Amino acid sequence: MSSEIQSQSKTAKPRVAILGAGPAGLGAAWQLARSGKAEAIVLEQRGDVGGNSGSFTIGGELDGLPLDYGSHRLHPSCHPEILADLRGLLGDDLLDRPRHGRIRLRGHWIHFPLKPVDLVLRLPKSFAFGVAADSVRKLVASSSANGHESFASVLERNLGSTIFRDFYHPYAKKIWGVEAEQLSAIQAYRRVSAGSLMKMVKKVLALVPGLKAPGAGRFFYPREGFGQISQALAAAARNEGAQILHHTAVKKIHLGTPHQIEVERDGSTQLVLADYVWSTIPITTLAKLVTPQAPADVIAAGSKIKYRAMILIYLVIAQPQFTEFDAHYFPDAEVALTRISEPKNYSARNKPKDRTVLCCELPCDVDDENWRRTDEELGQLAKQALEQSGLPIQAPILQVVTKRLSHAYPIYQQGYETHFNRLDEWAAGLERILTFGRQGLFAHDNTHHALAMAYAAVDCLNGSGSFDLARWNDYRAEFATHTVED
Numbered sequence: 001m002s003s004e005i006q007s008q009s010k011t012a013k014p015r016v017a018i019l020g021a022g023p024a025g026l027g028a029a030w031q032l033a034r035s036g037k038a039e040a041i042v043l044e045q046r047g048d049v050g051g052n053s054g055s056f057t058i059g060g061e062l063d064g065l066p067l068d069y070g071s072h073r074l075h076p077s078c079h080p081e082i083l084a085d086l087r088g089l090l091g092d093d094l095l096d097r098p099r100h101g102r103i104r105l106r107g108h109w110i111h112f113p114l115k116p117v118d119l120v121l122r123l124p125k126s127f128a129f130g131v132a133a134d135s136v137r138k139l140v141a142s143s144s145a146n147g148h149e150s151f152a153s154v155l156e157r158n159l160g161s162t163i164f165r166d167f168y169h170p171y172a173k174k175i176w177g178v179e180a181e182q183l184s185a186i187q188a189y190r191r192v193s194a195g196s197l198m199k200m201v202k203k204v205l206a207l208v209p210g211l212k213a214p215g216a217g218r219f220f221y222p223r224e225g226f227g228q229i230s231q232a233l234a235a236a237a238r239n240e241g242a243q244i245l246h247h248t249a250v251k252k253i254h255l256g257t258p259h260q261i262e263v264e265r266d267g268s269t270q271l272v273l274a275d276y277v278w279s280t281i282p283i284t285t286l287a288k289l290v291t292p293q294a295p296a297d298v299i300a301a302g303s304k305i306k307y308r309a310m311i312l313i314y315l316v317i318a319q320p321q322f323t324e325f326d327a328h329y330f331p332d333a334e335v336a337l338t339r340i341s342e343p344k345n346y347s348a349r350n351k352p353k354d355r356t357v358l359c360c361e362l363p364c365d366v367d368d369e370n371w372r373r374t375d376e377e378l379g380q381l382a383k384q385a386l387e388q389s390g391l392p393i394q395a396p397i398l399q400v401v402t403k404r405l406s407h408a409y410p411i412y413q414q415g416y417e418t419h420f421n422r423l424d425e426w427a428a429g430l431e432r433i434l435t436f437g438r439q440g441l442f443a444h445d446n447t448h449h450a451l452a453m454a455y456a457a458v459d460c461l462n463g464s465g466s467f468d469l470a471r472w473n474d475y476r477a478e479f480a481t482h483t484v485e486d
């Protein structure tokens with residue numbers, strides 16, 4: 001027998017149940033409660049907030065050092081209204097930091113973001129000549145699309161074969177687990193922020209003192225870890241009256257008036273009643289949870305789109321600092337990791353005094369060989385990858401901790417659009433159900449994009465309690481122009 005979870009207040013306002021307490025869900029809960037438009041209740045399966053943008057601490061002698069689920073930064077391209085809100089919530093804790101990373105290219109370390117001096121002095125000669133020759137070729141030859149396009153063809157045409165072959169081709173295979181030729185052109189058009197040689201040159205020039213655009217080469221980072229953004233959003237939402245339930249996994253959604261959401265909580269099945277369901281969980285999961293059941297072709301479409309998983313391997317090392325860099329990127333096919341980051345360097349933290357942590361990112365598939373490895377094996381794998389890249393760990397490794405993300409990246413395999421569109425069309429046909437956020441729209445988006453979606457959803461809910469679908473569709477067209485930043 002299932003019991004019912006009562007909302008905290010009894011008002012005439014619509015009740016909105018938000019599935020997922022990542023930035024999209026929390027941003028929506030805060031805006032709903034703050035605007036007074038609705039009663040918001042957030043249902044989250046985990047014990048913490050922030051989803052993939054959360055932070056956690058591990059025991060031992062780390063002085064509460066916050067660790068993120070892989071390298072996370074708040075990009076200055078965040079919408080000014082949202083940035084102002086986050087500044088209001090975090091105050092001086094929202095640090096403005098210079099980017100200071102490195103990419104390993106043909107055995108050389110190049111600063112990331114690129115510095116003009118690196119282009120002249122540090123790029124491997126063969127790479128620099130290749131890029132120069134590609135640029136000349138681009139100037140003299142027409143470079144319009146020619147027939148069927150893929151991630152590979154778009155990037156090769158726009159960036160030239162040298163950058164494509166040395167960087168994007170191997171990196172794509174590692175991140176998404178699919179050959180660049182099998183990825184959709186959308187991945188290149190909307191998801192590569194420096195999508196053409198001209199854009200890349202502009203990005204580099206933007207770093208020259210005097211030409212420097214505000215925010216170029218910088219990022220925002222909360223003093224207590226990236227998850228502090230979500231923690232602050234959750235606290236603000238609660239302050240305004242929103243409810244956030246942890247360890248509450250959504251198991252079924254019975255469509256009706258009101259919708260009845262079956263959740264598993266405290267070892268029992270409970271019911272949440274809501275006028276609206278705003279889902280930020282994977283759209284593929286949503287399609288399986290709704291009753292009456294989605295048509296068979298929708299379920300089939302859901303099984304044809306996939307999210308890439310990721311294992312985060314945290315190495316606790318007995319030394320104050322591993323390097324001065326925030327992140328190292330490894331495009332080479334031979335190195336299993338895609339990136340390592342050193343959390344202490346993101347907030348210039350000097351505690352713990354004699355320990356640091358490296359966060360190593362290993363993209364994979366749920367249940368593949370790597371997913372099933374033990375922590376010890378993963379620690380060895382990370383250590384060897386660093387040795388192979390010329391970054392051997394000299395100090396003792398005191399502890400290895402791992403975290404697994406089942407939904408790290410949407411995979412834009414060729415033809416995915418047809419399957420996603422079928423799911424999206426089905427979801428749009430459900431009354432008073434909305435899906436958004438990175439998982440909800442299968443969008444390879446940043447945190448600030450997920451927040452923009454949340455703000456847009458709240459903007460579409462009218463004071464009368466009705467939802468303006470036409471306005472939402474305009475916003476959806478805007479979301480399609482989001483470009484992901486690394």
Ligand SMILES: Cc1cc2nc3c(=O)[nH]c(=O)nc-3n(C[C@H](O)[C@H](O)[C@H](O)COP(=O)(O)OP(=O)(O)OC[C@H]3O[C@@H](n4cnc5c(N)ncnc54)[C@H](O)[C@@H]3O)c2cc1C
Nearest residue numbers: 020022023024045051052053070072073250437438446447
């Ligand atoms: C390795 C990596 C690095 C990244 N780096 C950056 C960066 O530098 N800057 C940046 O801006 N963004 C970055 N991102 C993207 C960022 O993590 C996402 O944009 C953001 O977390 C999306 O927020 P969301 O709320 O849409 O989804 P999520 O954060 O995925 O939240 C979804 C929530 O739904 C919950 N959920 C799922 N199923 C259920 C269920 N059945 N019942 C209840 N709850 C459920 C999950 O537990 C989760 O909390 C990165 C992502 C990854 C993977």
